[in-house]
Amino acid sequence: MSDSSDETVGYDGPAGGWGSLQGIARIFGKEMDSPAVLETLRRQNKPGGFMCVSCAWGKPAKPHPFEFCENGAKATLWEATSRRCTPDFFAEHSVSELQGWTDHALEQQGRLTHPMRYDRASDRYVPTSWQEAFDAIGAELQALDPWSTIFYTSGRASLETAYLYALFARLYGHNNLPDSSNMCHETTSVELKKVIGSPVGTCVLSDFELCDAIFFFGQNTGSNSPRFLHPLQEAVQRGCRIVTFNPVRERGSIAFRNPQSPTEMLTGKDTPISELYFQVKPGGDLAAIMGLCKHVLEREARQWASEQRHLIDVDFIAQHTQDFDGFRQCVEQTGWEEIERESGLSRADLAAAGDIYCEARNVIGVYGMGVTQHVHGSQTIGMLVNLLMLRGNLGKEGAGISPVRGHSNVQGQRTVGIAEKPELVPLDALKKLFGFDPPTEKGMNTVEACEGIIAGRVKAFIGLGGNFVRAIPERARMEKAWTGMRLTVQIATRLNRSHLVNGEVAYLLPCLGRSEEDMQASGPQTVTMEDSLSCIHGSVGKRKPASEHLLSELAIVAGLAKATLPTNPKVRWDEWTGDYGKVRDLIEATYPDQFADFSKRMFTPGGFYRGNKARERIWATESGKAEFTLPTTLRACGFEDAPGRYRLITLRSNDQFNTTIYGYSDRMRGVEGTRDVLLMNPDEIARAGLETGQVVALVSDAGDGEHREVGGLVVTPFSLPDGCVAAYYPEMNPLIALSHHDQLSKTPASKSVPVRIRAE
Numbered sequence: 213m214s215d216s217s218d219e220t221v222g223y224d225g226p227a228g229g230w231g232s233l234q235g236i237a238r239i240f241g242k243e244m245d246s247p248a249v250l251e252t253l254r255r256q257n258k259p260g261g262f263m264c265v266s267c268a269w270g271k272p273a274k275p276h277p278f279e280f281c282e283n284g285a286k287a288t289l290w291e292a293t294s295r296r297c298t299p300d301f302f303a304e305h306s307v308s309e310l311q312g313w314t315d316h317a318l319e320q321q322g323r324l325t326h327p328m329r330y331d332r333a334s335d336r337y338v339p340t341s342w343q344e345a346f347d348a349i350g351a352e353l354q355a356l357d358p359w360s361t362i363f364y365t366s367g368r369a370s371l372e373t374a375y376l377y378a379l380f381a382r383l384y385g386h387n388n389l390p391d392s393s394n395m396c397h398e399t400t401s402v403e404l405k406k407v408i409g410s411p412v413g414t415c416v417l418s419d420f421e422l423c424d425a426i427f428f429f430g431q432n433t434g435s436n437s438p439r440f441l442h443p444l445q446e447a448v449q450r451g452c453r454i455v456t457f458n459p460v461r462e463r464g465s466i467a468f469r470n471p472q473s474p475t476e477m478l479t480g481k482d483t484p485i486s487e488l489y490f491q492v493k494p495g496g497d498l499a500a501i502m503g504l505c506k507h508v509l510e511r512e513a514r515q516w517a518s519e520q521r522h523l524i525d526v527d528f529i530a531q532h533t534q535d536f537d538g539f540r541q542c543v544e545q546t547g548w549e550e551i552e553r554e555s556g557l558s559r560a561d562l563a564a565a566g567d568i569y570c571e572a573r574n575v576i577g578v579y580g581m582g583v584t585q586h587v588h589g590s591q592t593i594g595m596l597v598n599l600l601m602l603r604g605n606l607g608k609e610g611a612g613i614s615p616v617r618g619h620s621n622v623q624g625q626r627t628v629g630i631a632e633k634p635e636l637v638p639l640d641a642l643k644k645l646f647g648f649d650p651p652t653e654k655g656m657n658t659v660e661a662c663e664g665i666i667a668g669r670v671k672a673f674i675g676l677g678g679n680f681v682r683a684i685p686e687r688a689r690m691e692k693a694w695t696g697m698r699l700t701v702q703i704a705t706r707l708n709r710s711h712l713v714n715g716e717v718a719y720l721l722p723c724l725g726r727s728e729e730d731m732q733a734s735g736p737q738t739v740t741m742e743d744s745l746s747c748i749h750g751s752v753g754k755r756k757p758a759s760e761h762l763l764s765e766l767a768i769v770a771g772l773a774k775a776t777l778p779t780n781p782k783v784r785w786d787e788w789t790g791d792y793g794k795v796r797d798l799i800e801a802t803y804p805d806q807f808a809d810f811s812k813r814m815f816t817p818g819g820f821y822r823g824n825k826a827r828e829r830i831w832a833t834e835s836g837k838a839e840f841t842l843p844t845t846l847r848a849c850g851f852e853d854a855p856g857r858y859r860l861i862t863l864r865s866n867d868q869f870n871t872t873i874y875g876y877s878d879r880m881r882g883v884e885g886t887r888d889v890l891l892m893n894p895d896e897i898a899r900a901g902l903e904t905g906q907v908v909a910l911v912s913d914a915g916d917g918e919h920r921e922v923g924g925l926v927v928t929p930f931s932l933p934d935g936c937v938a939a940y941y942p943e944m945n946p947l948i949a950l951s952h953h954d955q956l957s958k959t960p961a962s963k964s965v966p967v968r969i970r971a972e
């Protein structure tokens with residue numbers, strides 16, 4: 213157990229606190245002083261205000277006066293910056309020159325202001341008009357086979373935009389709709405659908421007020437969903453017990469100081485968050501949860517023998533689940549020795565955690581990328597569901613499974629049709645509404661899109677937000693293959709790396725941000741999002757747009773669609789652009805059970821819940837029951853250990869949002885001034901014959917003959933289990949083989965990448 217010692221370098225204060233306010237001030241300094249910016253922050257995540265562009269955590273019905281966190285404020289200020297990336301900037305810098313700039317420097321240029329076309333002769337972006345851009349892109353798409361094109365979505369676009377974008381793809385004739393969730397919680401969408409019949413978590417905010425224990429696996433609340441710290445702090449204060457599994461000792465999972473509570477700030481009192489904290493091996497959760505299950509079943513056997521009273525919920529298991537006997541047998545056959553070896557944790561530690569599980573009436577299982585981004589991530593999720601089911605912790609208040617989603621509307625986009633899997637979409641409803649036959653073949657997800665680009669099958673890529681080439685694995689090969697495409701179009705707010713690798717014909721289309729006023733024919737518009745807890749919220753931007761030349765994402769999608777598709781009296785792009793309420797009516801007509809009275813309910817405080825059958829113990833699975841699953845391995849990383857081979861964890865810092873790097877201060881981990889570090893525990897540094905401060909390269913050890921390397925990394929001592937190293941995402945992405953992904957969902961396995969270290 214490692215809840216007392218702490219070898220982490222640098223910062224040892226709690227999450228939150230003054231540090232978080234200073235973190236914001238350091239980056240945005242004087243931009244924060246403007247009254248308009250403060251007004252924007254005040255409206256963040258409030259009913260009638262706008263919904264944060266950062267994470268997807270739930271928004272309470274009774275918000276705090278400032279319902280945002282350090283990172284939500286950074287994300288908003290990033291969008292609200294006074295800096296502009298204008299045609300003059302592009303006239304000064306060629307695209308080849310910009311390719312040498314860092315991610316940070318690119319985004320530092322501020323908001324994009326004009327639609328731009330890439331001019332190959334001068335290797336520069338040149339300004340163009342919206343009409344020219346739409347017409348040219350439309351003509352290109354008309355000339356291509358729809359199945360050779362990819363329509364990517366990053367998880368920020370609204371439900372209205374996402375619905376129309378997916379409709380555009382299907383009217384045009386394909387289901388190639390990968391989105392950022394393919395790199396993120398796709399593991400969840402596939403595995404939870406399989407075992408409980410719902411692709412999303414079962415918890416709502418009030419469950420966190422009623423639970424007695426929360427088990428966290430690989431989710432860094434303090435950095436990535438800091439508003440979740442408030443309900444956690446309240447839970448701990450009323451006696452809820454928290455157990456955390458994470459190879460890294462993350463500050464926000466250890467202690468929290470509420471920057472919005474003057475007493476806590478002035479008295480310097482922290483709330484400890486985790487009662488037990490286990491530095492599991494990367495990919496060791498599958499074994500750790502198996503250990504928890506084994507402990508529960510051993511206690512059950514003892515309790516039954518001595519008291520004839522069950523510890524497990526036999527009624528729930530009998531009535532609601534499938535294959536418990538097979539699972540019990542599998543647990544019995546799995547030895548503690550294997551569990552200890554694969555998890556890196558002792559039986560005593562797992563028993564201590566298992567006791568907390570057994571003693572709690574209501575338990576919630578929370579997880580994030582530390583679970584989903586492994587070769588057998590889906591099996592780990594299945595194991596967590598097994599554990600919860602043993603004591604009926606599914607489909608009852610105060611209990612359940614809660615994957616914490618990333619982007620602010622990533623879950624919602626899936627809800628309204630962004631899916632490469634046509635079976636997830638009510639195609640009949642689309643056919644009826646718009647009078648066409650939607651394509652029924654499966655489309656490409658992110659990994660398949662990358663394979664298609666490398667193979668030359670994919671000829672066009674449209675990116676609705678995001679930074680695809682930076683976020684995906686296998687960057688070197690991907691960037692090379694990218695330029696082989698005929699058409700690339702990026703819809704974005706700020707400049708990033710993906711805008712610098714272009715197809716033959718390339719456009720960069722700048723859009724409004726969510727905090728900005730979206731004025732259309734019928735007046736100012738509202739957009740909607742779905743949070744991680746399946747609640748839908750309206751969002752109204754009020755800021756003056758960053759440039760008068762920007763269009764809304766919805767207007768851009770409609771403009772592209774109109775220029776590409778033949779006219780159809782049932783498809784009214786202009787009318788929909790003029791009034792987003794009409795798009796909500798279409799969403800309601802397509803998904804009547806979930807979106808009844810959509811426009812009327814969208815400002816419900818706390819959002820309106822779109823429902824989840826699994827919460828009512830109705831299981832839309834193949835068997836009609838919730839399914840126990842038997843793991844085929846206890847090693848989620850999917851490869852063998854070998855001398856000199858390490859499991860690389862790719863980390864997010866507190867000072868970034870995905871590929872957007874705000875700054876170089878990972879305050880909560882004490883890594884300052886650089887991101888070019890290789891974190892290793894001191895014993896491993898010594899065993900590898902290295903020294904602190906030495907510069908090394910990481911080399912892929914995927915064993916597929918492909919050379920992948922990232923150099924210039926400074927060896928830095930850090931508290932981590934043996935056999936693994938950690939470094940930052942996205943810098944490490946060139947090291948990840950495209951084939952290294954979750955077996956079921958194809959989510960890239962970014963949390964244990966096989967690497968070797970080479971001294972430089």
Ligand SMILES: Nc1nc2c(c(=O)[nH]1)N[C@H]1C(S)=C(S)[C@@H](COP(=O)(O)OP(=O)(O)OC[C@H]3O[C@@H](n4cnc5c(=O)[nH]c(N)nc54)[C@H](O)[C@@H]3O)O[C@H]1N2
Binds near residue numbers: 267462616861
């Ligand atoms: N500030 C900020 N907020 C964000 C984002 C951001 O980049 N910055 N990104 C957004 C997005 S898109 C997403 S998906 C979420 C991501 O949020 P998280 O799900 O928290 O994702 P990560 O930070 O990548 O990794 C989570 C944790 O997993 C741990 N970990 C790594 N390997 C393992 C393992 O094998 N087992 C266990 N148990 N833990 C492991 C890491 O140490 C890390 O603490 O956050 C969202 N919010």
Ligand SMILES: Nc1nc2c(c(=O)[nH]1)N[C@H]1C(S)=C(S)[C@@H](COP(=O)(O)OP(=O)(O)OC[C@H]3O[C@@H](n4cnc5c(=O)[nH]c(N)nc54)[C@H](O)[C@@H]3O)O[C@H]1N2
Binds near residue numbers: 366863
């Ligand atoms: N190694 C490794 N790789 C990973 C991960 C990891 O943990 N490790 N995490 C994965 C995960 S969880 C995810 S979600 C992906 C992220 O992948 P993406 O979602 O593709 O990437 P982001 O970095 O979030 O995209 C940032 C860009 O979005 C644009 N943008 C910002 N706001 C808006 C807006 O309102 N509208 C539009 N149109 N554009 C906007 C800006 O131009 C900005 O540069 O990366 C994945 N890749």
Ligand SMILES: [Mo]
Binds near residue numbers: 392393396397617618
């Ligand atoms: Mo994500």
